[in-house]
Amino acid sequence: MASVVKMEKGTKWRTVQKCVLIVEDNAINRAMLTEILSPEYAVLEAENGREALSVLKEHGGEISLILLDICMPIMDGYAFLAAIKANPVYAAVPVIVTTQSDNESDEVSALAQGAADFVAKPYKPQVILHRVANIINLRENAAMVNQFRYDRLTGLYSKEFFYRQVKEILAGRPEQDYDIICSDIENFKLINDVFGVPAGDRLLCEIAKMYTRKVGERGVCSRFQADQFVCLLEHQWEYTDEMFQQVDIQINNDSNIKNAVMKWGIYSIDDRTIPIEQMCDRAFLAATSIKGQYGKHFAAYDDNLRRGLLRRQAITDVMEDALAEGQFEIYLQPKYSIRDEKLAGAEALVRWNHPEWGMQSPAEFIPLFEQNGFITKLDQFVWNRACACLREWDDKGYPPISISVNVSRADIYQADITDLLAKTVKRYGLSPERLHLEITESAYTENPEQLIQTVGDLRDLGFVVEMDDFGSGYSSLNMISKMPIDVLKLDMKFIQNETAKRLKGGILRFIIDLARWMKLSVVAEGVETREQLERLREIGCDYVQGYYFARPSPCGEFEQMLQRWQWRPEREAGPLDGVCEPAEQILLVADEDPAYRTQVRRTFDGRYRIAEAADSDAALEDIERYEGRLAAVILSLTLPGPGDFPVLKALQREKKFWDVPIIATAPADDPMEETALEMGADEFIGKPHSQKKLLLRTIRAVKSASSQAREHLLRQEAHQDYLTGLLNRRGLLDAVQGLCEGDMPAALYLFDLDDLKRINDMLGHMEGDRMIRQFGALLRAHTRASDIVARFGGDEFVVVMRQMRGEESALEKEEKICRAFREAVFAEHTTVTCTAGVVLCEASKSVYEMIGRADQALYRAKNSVKGTCQLWKE
Structure with a gap:
């Protein structure tokens, strides 16, 4: 049985039971009510309204219901009702009014003041218990509903209830245009870290107040989570950065936080068939798109963002595969x-x-x-x-x-x-x-x-x-x-x-x-x-x-x-844990004389790692084994082996060894020296010779080969377009020499990507560069290894195809490439195309003249219909 606690100065009460406060000036009536209620509830007592307010102040959060007599000295029941209903802390506590009067006007007056029920004296235990239980259950159910409906911190609608409200509003007012507006604070965690969580909560409450003031009766508001807010608002004006900037300034001033930056997203509802959740996602997507952009306060969901959303979905669909x-x-x-x-x-x-x-x-x-x-x-x-x-x-x-x-x-x-x-x-x-x-x-x-x-x-x-x-x-x-x-x-x-x-x-x-x-x-x-x-x-x-x-x-x-x-x-x-240095280069000494090999080892000790071979077969095996690490080969032309000069012949066949310096040695003989040099040897030294002479000649040959390799690499880089890996303009001009020789002519194509500037402006230069790279990849996929493919500059590409049968075949190939780009390369951007011109090369014309003719055909195609191609004709 729950204990009866009489409220005296300084008393404290604790119980896990639900608690009822009896406010009654008659001690006998209080005792009767306590006797009825105490088996089920903990009971607090007060003799008048003023004493009851003191009890509420100390135990308000623990009280589930108040039984209130109307006629009392000092502060009667009506005054007490008015006092608690004016205080938001106590206003939700339900009150059952008790009185000896059976006057209907008293009951109506009590209910009008905010009472939940009315009970006449004398008390009937079962009626009292039943009504108290019903009212407490109703209050708890209402609290659960409020918990579902409202955000605990800000009092705005919860996400789930907001969705329900928006759906009902849109269904009930089909003629009214609405916008979904959302906001997100940049680096909100930083605000909590620097100013503390209470300051962050105050900022969130100020934002909630701002939403409530701005929206008023023209929509509904919600706090979704953390610093994300959203509202449904009647469309009445065009939005500007200045509007949202002023809101940011006001919120910073009201919350005493001076560096909060909000990003706003807007989705104008033009399709009411899509789910409310998706509408809100689109608004938040717009806000996310401007995060980190200084001076940009809001963004509206549009076709660009839609394409981005579709692109994201396309990537998601294929990522597992x-x-x-x-x-x-x-x-x-x-x-x-x-x-x-x-x-x-x-x-x-x-x-x-x-x-x-x-x-x-x-x-x-x-x-x-x-x-x-x-x-x-x-x-x-x-x-x-x-x-x-x-x-x-x-x-x-x-x-x-x-x-x-x-x-x-x-x-x-x-x-x-x-x-x-x-x-x-x-x-x-x-x-x-x-x-x-x-x-x-x-x-x-x-x-x-x-x-x-x-x-x-x-x-x-x-x-x-x-x-x-x-x-x-x-x-x-x-x-x-x-x-x-x-x-x-x-x-x-x-x-x-x-x-x-x-x-x-x-x-x-x-x-x-x-x-x-x-x-x-x-x-x-x-x-x-x-x-x-x-x-x-x-x-x-x-x-x-x-x-x-x-x-x-x-x-x-x-x-x-x-x-x-x-x-x-x-x-x-x-x-x-360490570093790598250039690998220890290997000097191969291929000579039939062991004493000579020993002398060479001593000469080059400390400069190279020395490998030795006593015949042609061993020399060729070592050359293969040390591919990429050979500094040079000192090669005896009298080395035992099948045929004449087998090692030199093998090196002459293998292109991968052409940059390895070969220092040929043999007894002094002019015809043998000439033959060795013709077959690719870099130096010839007649035997006998000093080791110093061999050292100097070998060092010179290695430096010369290194210089040639660097020159080749630089020349290759100078001919390559950095973005696509294709030839650049210089590389194109070097590659087209002698194209028009032979029975079948070559065809020169000039492609231009349409509206690249629009792509750069809409989606950014990274997206434009991606389109250029993809078009380069497409050209490589539609050409042969023997064809020439180059990025001529900007959004222009030149392709030279060898052995073209005639005009019809040239035009057919051009149309195939334009169609492939339109349909496959940038399918999410339906307006992206390429236009092209083609000309059959003539031996008497320079490459510039051929490109000029292709450009004229390209110009005619653009003036006709973008995304098409034309053949040059006089």
Whole structure:
């Protein structure tokens, strides 16, 4: 039985039972009510309205119902009702009025004052208990409904009830135009971190008040979650940045927070058949599209965003199949020691080569995969491919380098991430330090306690942990003091900005000094110029990567680089554990005289590693074995073997050995010397000769070959378009010599991408560049290896196809390419086309004349119908 508690000064009451407050001046009546209620409820008592207010002040949150007598001294029941209904803290507590009067007007008056029920005296126990139970249940049900309907903090509608209300409003007012308007605060977590959660809550409440004032009776408002608000509003005006900027200023002033930046999104409801949830998603998508853009306060959902949404959906639809079909691959970007510019490792980057869309930009699909969770599967694919490459290279005897791989936020919060990575390296027989883990800086701000624990476990297993994109967020300095990391990797934009500052100033020097103090190594990415490299060298950066040294390349190309380098441990260098220097070059001495081979070994000792061969077969085997590492071959023309000059003949056939210097030796003989030089030998030295002469001639031959190789590489780069990998204008002009020789003429095509400027303006230059790259890939797919494909400049491409049968065939091929681009390359942009002109080449005409004629045909096609092609005719 619940105890009866009489309220006296200083008493305290605690119970887990529901509590009823009896307000009655008659002690006998109070006793009767207490006797009726106490088996079911805890009971509090007060003799009049004023005393009851004191009880409410002390126990208001615990009271489920009030039984109130109307006629009392000091403060009667009506005055008490008016007092509690005016106080929002107590207004929701239900009141049953009790009185001896059976006057209907008293009952009506009590109910009008806010009473929930009316009971006449004398009291009937079953009636009292039944009505008290009913009223308490009604109140609890109403509270549950309110909890469903309203956000606890702001009092706005909850997300679910907002959806219901919007659906009813749209159905009831089909003639009225409405907008969905949403808002999101940039870096709201930063506000909570800097000003505290109470300040953040006050800001949210001010935003809720603003929504309520602005919307009024013309719509409904809701707080979806955290700092996301949304409303349905009658469409009455055109929106401007100034309107939303003024709202931001007002909210900052009212909340005393001066740096809150809100982004607004608007979806004008033009299709009422789509779900309300999707309408709100479109408004939030518009707001998200301008995050990080200074001075941009709102965005409206439009066709551009719709295309982006469709594009995201298209990517989502094919991502699983793309992974299963091997469309993803890893590219490796070398890391170099800044001290001596030697190879020190690599970073694994994922690339997606779609069979129809071509090479996809990681900036497009990686953020989407991070949002939808697919990034965890993709990351695991990269981890396995990186380990497989390391295992393969170890088996081939290449330098045991390390590879850095990305670990996303989604990966970190997997329960089995530590076990998964440990099993991955174990599966390939690798030590954990060979796989460096790059964790992006933004991951360090979400649930840092779990992150610290997970990263600590990984380091205990031997993994090297790098903080990626350091300098791109706001909490790095706080986190690096807590995080168990080995390497700071500086954000690319941070590098580009800071390396331009004076040597004695800038944050970059402070970061390097801080890393030194914390015994962390520093990797700088995005190094593109010699000036940046020297600036980083001067302030003590450890490692660098970027286009100045090398672009990311497929594993096969990176392997070719490994063939030219060897490992030299330098443990003091830091967690990258060492650097690679140019591989020890091999000098092959192929001579039948052992004494001569010994003399050569002594002459070149310290300069090269010496390999020896006593006959032609052994020499050819060594040349194959040391491919890519041969500095030179000192070759005796009298070396035993089948036929005349078998080694020289073999080297003459194999193009891959043409850049290896050959120093031919034989007894002095003019015809033999002439033959050797004609067959590709770089030098001839008659025997006997001094070792100094051999040394000088060999050094000269090696330098000459190196110079020629560099010249060839520079010439190749000078002829290549940086964006598409096709020939550029200079490369085109060099490649078209002698095209019109033979029985069948060549056809020259000039393609122009229509409305590229519009694509750049609408979707950004990255999207425009992607279209240019994809068109280049399409041209390669529709041409033969013997054809010439070039980017002539901007959005113009030239293709020269050999052995074209005639005008009809030339035009048919041109139309096929235009149609393929229109239908497949950029299918999500229905208006993107290419226009083309074609001309059959004539031997008497220069390439400029041919391009001029193709341009005239192109111009006529554009004036006729864009997206078509025409053949040049006089």
